[in-house]
Structures are given as C-alpha cells and as structure tokens.
Amino acid sequence: MSSDQPFITDDSAVVTETRDARMGEGRGDRFNSRLREAFGSSPFILTKFDKFLNWARGSSMFMLQFGIACCSIEMMHTYAVKHDLDRFGSGVPRASPRQADVMIVPGTIVSKFAPRMKRVYDQMPEPKFVVGMGSCTISGGPFQEGYNVIKGAEEVIPVDIHVPGCPPRPEALVYGVAKLQERIANGEASPVTVKPYELEQFSDLEQDELVEHLTDQIDEDDLVMRYNFADSP
Amino acid sequence: MSLQNPDGDLDPADEASVVAQRDPDELAELLGDAVIGREEHLNAPGFVIRPDAVQDVLSTLKEAAGYDHLSVVTAQEYENRYESIYHLKKFADPTQEVSVVVPADKEDPVSQSAEPVFRTADWHEREAYDLVGIEYDDHPDLRRILLPETWQGHPMSMDYDKDQPQVVSLREHANPLQADHREDESDTMFINIGPHHPATHGVLHLKTTLDGEQVADVESDIGYLHRSEEQMAQSGTYRHQIMPYPDRWDYISAGLLNEWAYARAAEDLADIDVPEYAQVIRTMGAELCRIAAHMLAVATFALDINGDFTATFMYAINDREQAQSILEDLTGQRMMFNYFRLGGVVWDLPEPREEFFEKTRAFLDQLPGSVEEYHDLLTANEILQMRTIDTGILPPEVAKDYGATGPVVRGSGVDYDLRRDDPYGYYDELDWDVITEDGCDNYSRLLVRLQEVEESAKIIEQCIDLLEDWPEEDRTIQSNVPRTLKPEDDTEIYRAVEGAKGELGVYIRADGTDKPARFKIRSPCFSNLQTLPEMANGEYVPDMVAALGSLDIVLGEVDR
Numbered sequence: 001m002s003s004d005q006p007f008i009t010d011d012s013a014v015v016t017e018t019r020d021a022r023m024g025e026g027r028g029d030r031f032n033s034r035l036r037e038a039f040g041s042s043p044f045i046l047t048k049f050d051k052f053l054n055w056a057r058g059s060s061m062f063m064l065q066f067g068i069a070c071c072s073i074e075m076m077h078t079y080a081v082k083h084d085l086d087r088f089g090s091g092v093p094r095a096s097p098r099q100a101d102v103m104i105v106p107g108t109i110v111s112k113f114a115p116r117m118k119r120v121y122d123q124m125p126e127p128k129f130v131v132g133m134g135s136c137t138i139s140g141g142p143f144q145e146g147y148n149v150i151k152g153a154e155e156v157i158p159v160d161i162h163v164p165g166c167p168p169r170p171e172a173l174v175y176g177v178a179k180l181q182e183r184i185a186n187g188e189a190s191p192v193t194v195k196p197y198e199l200e201q202f203s204d205l206e207q208d209e210l211v212e213h214l215t216d217q218i219d220e221d222d223l224v225m226r227y228n229f230a231d232s233p
Numbered sequence: 234m235s236l237q238n239p240d241g242d243l244d245p246a247d248e249a250s251v252v253a254q255r256d257p258d259e260l261a262e263l264l265g266d267a268v269i270g271r272e273e274h275l276n277a278p279g280f281v282i283r284p285d286a287v288q289d290v291l292s293t294l295k296e297a298a299g300y301d302h303l304s305v306v307t308a309q310e311y312e313n314r315y316e317s318i319y320h321l322k323k324f325a326d327p328t329q330e331v332s333v334v335v336p337a338d339k340e341d342p343v344s345q346s347a348e349p350v351f352r353t354a355d356w357h358e359r360e361a362y363d364l365v366g367i368e369y370d371d372h373p374d375l376r377r378i379l380l381p382e383t384w385q386g387h388p389m390s391m392d393y394d395k396d397q398p399q400v401v402s403l404r405e406h407a408n409p410l411q412a413d414h415r416e417d418e419s420d421t422m423f424i425n426i427g428p429h430h431p432a433t434h435g436v437l438h439l440k441t442t443l444d445g446e447q448v449a450d451v452e453s454d455i456g457y458l459h460r461s462e463e464q465m466a467q468s469g470t471y472r473h474q475i476m477p478y479p480d481r482w483d484y485i486s487a488g489l490l491n492e493w494a495y496a497r498a499a500e501d502l503a504d505i506d507v508p509e510y511a512q513v514i515r516t517m518g519a520e521l522c523r524i525a526a527h528m529l530a531v532a533t534f535a536l537d538i539n540g541d542f543t544a545t546f547m548y549a550i551n552d553r554e555q556a557q558s559i560l561e562d563l564t565g566q567r568m569m570f571n572y573f574r575l576g577g578v579v580w581d582l583p584e585p586r587e588e589f590f591e592k593t594r595a596f597l598d599q600l601p602g603s604v605e606e607y608h609d610l611l612t613a614n615e616i617l618q619m620r621t622i623d624t625g626i627l628p629p630e631v632a633k634d635y636g637a638t639g640p641v642v643r644g645s646g647v648d649y650d651l652r653r654d655d656p657y658g659y660y661d662e663l664d665w666d667v668i669t670e671d672g673c674d675n676y677s678r679l680l681v682r683l684q685e686v687e688e689s690a691k692i693i694e695q696c697i698d699l700l701e702d703w704p705e706e707d708r709t710i711q712s713n714v715p716r717t718l719k720p721e722d723d724t725e726i727y728r729a730v731e732g733a734k735g736e737l738g739v740y741i742r743a744d745g746t747d748k749p750a751r752f753k754i755r756s757p758c759f760s761n762l763q764t765l766p767e768m769a770n771g772e773y774v775p776d777m778v779a780a781l782g783s784l785d786i787v788l789g790e791v792d793r
Binding site: 065066067068069070072073074076077080081082095097107108110111112113114115116117119120142143145146147148149166167169225227228229230 | 465
C-alpha cells in the first residue's frame with residue numbers, strides 16, 4: 001500500500017464478498033461510504049477502547065447555553081448561520097448544565113456571579129471542559145482594574161482553552177473549540193489549574209477579621225467565596 | 234388594541250402652559266424657600282435644595298411645571314459633602330431640563346427619598362446607596378442593588394479600600410431540592426429564574442412568587458454583570474481612554490450609539506465642534522447599529538415565545554451578519570468599534586468608496602423583503618399574536634413614572650424620541666418618522682422595533698446619498714481637538730442620545746484634570762427593567778417571559 005493512498009478503494013482490487021453480504025442484496029451505492037470502503041472486506045476495526053471513546057467524545061460535544069456578556073453575542077453568531085459551529089460536531093447548546101460537556105465562558109465574571117458560575121460548573125457531569133472566551137476570562141480584560149471584577153475565569157474554575165480577543169471573532173472561537181476537540185480526541189487532559197478562590201467552608205476563615213465581623217450571620221451550610229483583591233494579579 | 238388614554242391627559246390650554254419654557258428665576262420662585270442655592274450646569278439650571286424638601290420640590294416641578302421625566306439620579310461625594318442630583322426633563326420637550334441638587338452631610342449622608350413622587354427613583358436611589366453610600370429617608374426598600382449583600386464599603390466613595398477582602402455567599406441555591414419550593418401557609422411557590430437561564434437574556438435573576446400558574450410577585454435581582462463601568466471611565470482620560478468602554482455598555486452591536494452618548498456629553502463639555510461630514514457618517518453608522526440591535530431583539534423575542542423555534546432567530550442573525558459586515562468595513566471591528574473620536578470619527582469611509590456604497594445599498598435593498606418576512610413569521614403568526622396581544626400591559630402613565638424610554642415607551646403611545654426632540658448629529662436634516670404604537674402590550678413593542686428598522690434604513694439611505702455627493706475637498710472627519718482635554722473645574726453636564734433601548738445619557742463632572750471626577754451612565758435598560766413587575770404581576774408565567782423579552786434588556790447596560 002502506497003503512502004499517499006492508505007486504503008484501496010478500487011472494488012476490483014479487494015475481496016468484496018463479505019462487505020456486499022453485510023450490506024445486503026440490491027442496495028444502491030448511496031449506502032456506501034468512503035469509510036465503509038476503507039474497512040474493506042472486514043466489518044471490524046481494531047483499536048483501543050479509550051482511543052475510540054475519546055474520538056467519539058471529541059466528535060460530539062454538547063455545549064452549555066451560557067451567556068454572560070459581550071462575548072455571548074459573538075458566541076450566538078458562532079452557533080448560528082454563516083459560522084455554524086455544528087459543522088464541527090459541537091454546536092448543540094444545552095440549556096441545562098446536566099446535559100452539557102463543554103462550558104464556554106463568554107464574558108466578564110464579577111464577584112456576585114462567580115459563585116453561581118462555580119455552581120453551574122459543578123452541576124455539569126464529568127468529564128467536562130471549559131473554553132474561556134475573551135480577554136475578561138483570561139485576566140479581567142479591559143475591566144481588570146474594576147473593584148468588582150474577578151481577574152480571570154481561572155480564579156474560579158479550571159479552563160482548558162483560552163481564546164483571546166475582545167470579543168474574539170466567531171472564527172477564533174471555532175478555532176478554539178476545534179483545538180479542544182483535537183485535544184480531547186487525542187486524549188490530552190488539560191492540567192487542572194490552581195484555584196486560589198476555591199470554594200471554602202467558613203470554618204477555614206476563622207482568623208479573618210472580616211469573617212469575625214460577619215460571623216453571626218453565617219450559616220454553616222452556606223457556600224462562600226472569598227475574594228482577596230490585594231493578592232490578585 | 235388601545236386600552237386607555239393617558240389618565241393625566243390635560244386639556245390643550247393647560248398642557249401648553251405646563252410645556253411652556255420657564256425662566257430659572259420663575260422656577261426658583263415656584264419652589265420658594267426650599268431652594269438654598271443656585272448652580273449652573275451646562276445642560277440645565279441647577280437648584281440646590283434642602284435635603285428634607287426633596288419630595289415637595291420634585292412634586293411641584295412635576296405637577297406645576299411639567300417636569301414629568303426623572304432621567305437619572307447621580308450621587309457623588311465631594312471633599313466636604315455628599316450630593317444627589319435629580320436630572321429632570323419633560324417627555325413633551327426633553328430640551329427643557331432642570332437639575333435638582335440635594336446636598337447631604339459628610340458624616341451622616343441622609344436625604345429624603347424621591348420614590349413617592351417618581352417610582353423610578355426606587356432603583357436609582359438604591360444604586361446611589363450601594364455605590365456611594367447616601368441613605369434616603371422614606372425609601373421603601375433601601376438595600377444593595379448591584380453589589381452582593383455582604384459587600385463591605387461603598388466603592389464610589391472616597392475612602393473605599395479596594396484591596397480589602399470581600400466575602401460573597403451563595404445562599405439561594407443551598408440545596409435545590411429543599412425549601413425554595415412550597416410554602417406551607419400561603420400556598421404560593423417561590424422560584425428562582427436565573428441568573429443562568431435561557432429566558433433571562435443574560436445574567437438576570439428573577440425571584441418569582443407563583444400562585445398556581447400566575448405570577449404573584451416578581452423581583453429582579455441584578456448586578457451579576459456589574460463591571461464597574463463608571464469607575465473605569467473615571468480612571469481614563471477624556472481624549473482617548475474612555476471611548477472604548479461605551480461599546481461594552483450595550484453590547485448588542487449598538488456600540489456607535491453608545492459612543493455617541495459619551496461623545497455628545499464630552500464634546501458639549503469641552504466645547505468641541507464636529508464637522509458636518511463626520512456627523513453624517515456618525516448618523517449612518519449609528520443607524521446601522523440600531524438595525525443590528527433591533528434584529529437581535531426580534532430574534533431573541535421570537536426564540537422566547539414563537540412556535541417555530543430557531544428559524545426566525547437564524548433569519549435575523551443572517552441580517553445582522555450583513556449589518557456587522559458593513560460596520561466592519563467602516564470601523565474595522567465587528568462589535569467593539571471604537572470608531573468615534575471627540576470631534577469626529579477616526580477615519581473616513583473605506584476605499585474604494587463605491588464598493589462600500591454598493592454593499593450598503595444592497596443591504597438596504599433586501600431589507601424591506603426581510604422585514605416582510607419577519608412580519609409573515611411573527612406579527613402575522615397566530616401563536617405569537619395569542620401570546621403577545623394584550624399581555625404585558627404597560628399604560629403610558631406608568632411607563633412615564635418609571636422613566637421608561639425607547640421602544641418600550643413608544644410602544645405605549647408616548648411620542649418621545651431624542652433624535653427628533655433633542656436633535657443631534659444630522660437627524661434634523663433628514664426625513665424620517667418617529668414610530669409609536671398605542672397598544673401598550675408586548676405586540677406593540679415588537680411592532681415598534683420592526684418599523685424602526687425601516688425608519689433606520691430610510692435614514693441610512695439618505696446619508697449614503699449625501700456622502701456620495703460630498704465634495705472631496707470638504708471631507709473633514711475630525712475637527713482640531715487639543716491633545717489633552719482639561720475642561721474647567723466644576724463644570725457639570727448631562728447629555729443623552731437615543732440609544733437602541735432608549736435614552737442613553739452620560740453625566741460628567743470635570744474637576745480641571747484630564748479625567749472626569751464623576752462619570753455617571755444613565756442606562757435605559759435599568760429604568761425599563763423596573764417596569765417588569767407592573768407588566769408581569771397577576772399574569773401567567775409565560776406572559777412574564779414574553780414581557781421580559783419585549784423589554785429587550787441587555788444586562789451589560791442594566792448593571793454597567
């Protein structure tokens with residue numbers, strides 16, 4: 001087999017009885033495909049299960065329908081006509097985090113929203129992936145100096161792919177998602193990044209002056225995020 | 234479809250006297266001894282009044298002098314005092330403005346609330362309390378609105394320590410399977426809608442109390458996208474550093490409309506002229522933005538309530554793509570244009586100009602056809618009519634009381650459009666109409682948007698005709714503006730333009746440096762969203778969703 005022609009697709013050159021038998025009598029050519037033909041006489045392929053599963057996972061990703069700020073407008077354009085992310089097998093926005101694999105974080109995260117985003121992320125089933133869209137999810141972007149702005153999505157949840165831009169063009173987002181798919185298909189896990197603002201129980205914060213001040217209002221079961229703006233980048 | 238005439242409709246003679254322009258001295262006389270000083274703002278006379286006479290003064294101005302529109306409440310802190318400014322104007326003639334300045338004590342900043350006179354003051358004063366720290370006596374519900382309830386300090390006040398640690402709790406969803414479902418005694422149900430929910434158009438949180446399928450009460454919880462826009466503007470210099478931010482207030486491609494709000498305020502503040510040629514380009518660009526913004530409003534509205542799921546959405550996105558492509562040719566960006574400069578625009582139309590005109594004309598030519606398509610898909614659609622006609626009723630008097638503007642108030646039959654009533658740019662030279670519908674319901678607001686698209690197309694077409702014939706030696710795109718702008722100390726101005734959602738205003742106080750001392754944004758969506766309980770209470774849940782969709786809020790502008 002020559003290298004520029006990995007599969008023999010010429011019917012006359014290979015044994016086709018099994019294949020034709022498998023397809024059944026009288027079927028037209030339209031049921032045939034290049035991939036089918038590539039399998040040749042055998043209906044089986046041999047591969048590692050993990051590899052196959054990764055390929056399947058990367059080829060069919062369900063996005064979370066998650067709009068935050070300006071970037072979500074470009075994200076909608078990416079899903080819609082012209083750019084159509086669905087062409088790449090990843091354009092089905094799901095309204096519920098329980099059905100989604102990928103969360104595109106499209107916008108600025110502020111202190112009030114961060115715990116909610118963390119909650120939504122926690123509700124997604126494993127394995128889950130995050131695409132950070134736009135400069136705000138990298139560093140806070142143009143709003144980095146803001147008193148209320150979290151300096152990047154990575155302060156709250158781990159991010160697999162960063163797509164820079166303000167906002168990134170739909171093409172850029174398509175590229176980012178395609179890169180993510182490629183990594184998933186290749187089984188490359190992304191490193192889980194440091195999360196300084198990890199979800200914390202209040203008991204860990206006893207020394208904190210501020211918490212002492214608030215301590216009587218605090219419920220043990222509460223979920224709490226603490227932002228230390230002085231130590232932020 | 235028309236429900237009722239405005240209750241407060243006055244007979245013609247009376248109306249004329251109320252609308253009539255009044256001398257500042259005459260107004261001062263009217264207000265009597267509540268006035269303790271006078272100020273001169275660039276847009277309006279200012280009356281400094283006693284902090285305990287706010288309600289008296291505002292109701293006098295509203296009832297006797299016809300100032301029935303409270304645009305915005307600006308709060309700020311000086312070295313020796315706090316100050317709230319109530320910017321009033323008239324729906325009948327927005328060029329007649331007056332600023333009511335209420336000083337408050339530095340140690341114990343308290344003044345009287347204006348909420349009993351203008352309902353819209355409710356949220357505006359809560360915001361002032363949240364960000365600056367002024368307390369309002371008599372306010373029905375004074376608590377934080379934009380920042381989390383556990384926030385320490387008031388970030389726009391002078392002694393705010395921005396490095397201090399903050400704790401934010403998440404109590405609402407402690408356990409989604411418990412408590413928030415059914416109350417034992419009252420038989421109502423409490424449901425959180427949002428902040429992550431497809432029907433809220435962004436990160437809006439609605440606390441709804443349901444009685445069966447009907448909405449007993451709905452309370453909007455905002456602030457999930459409060460990205461300190463005012464602080465960002467206050468830390469930038471007038472000439473170049475502020476202009477990128479307005480693009481991000483109302484980010485539905487309405488960038489040029491927002492930039493115009495800042496440009497107009499700053500140009501009037503620093504007394505900068507804009508060449509006529511640049512005004513025409515501005516007008517054209519702004520109307521392209523309006524088309525794009527209204528397209529998305531229609532698209533998401535259809536997505537919320539229509540039977541055909543995404544078809545209309547895709548059609549509208551397709552039209553938006555074309556508008557964005559033209560804007561990209563013009564400005565170099567799809568969304569965040571940063572195209573206006575103080576004193577003009579950054580560059581001329583793209584070369585070759587004929588190609589640009591041809592492309593824009595092609596877009597305008599197919600636009601009536603696509604608007605026709607929307608009418609077929611939406612307004613002629615029985616499902617949509619059932620969902621929208623006579624739902625989400627907003628009577629004109631209520632809309633005015635809440636300071637609603639834009640398509641929302643025009644859908645309630647109030648003829649208010651700053652492009653015509655307070656002309657700027659090139660609008661008063663062009664031939665176009667202000668659209669109003671008097672159905673006061675969701676359907677009317679949709680109709681207004683669809684018709685405004687056609688009006689915008691008219692404006693663009695005329696601009697293109699003008700630009701095509703503009704003599705080459707006359708194409709000045711920027712006037713001569715000093716490199717560093719330092720408006721005089723203690724000059725104040727409030728200027729508004731007609732954004733895609735309504736009256737988008739900017740208040741600037743200069744302190745003699747090259748940065749504004751106070752930069753306040755009057756967001757139309759902030760006031761419009763306040764009307765939601767009026768429209769939704771007592772209606773079914775899906776009607777509330779339709780009402781929210783027809784308000785067409787954008788959270789970047791609500792929260793700023």
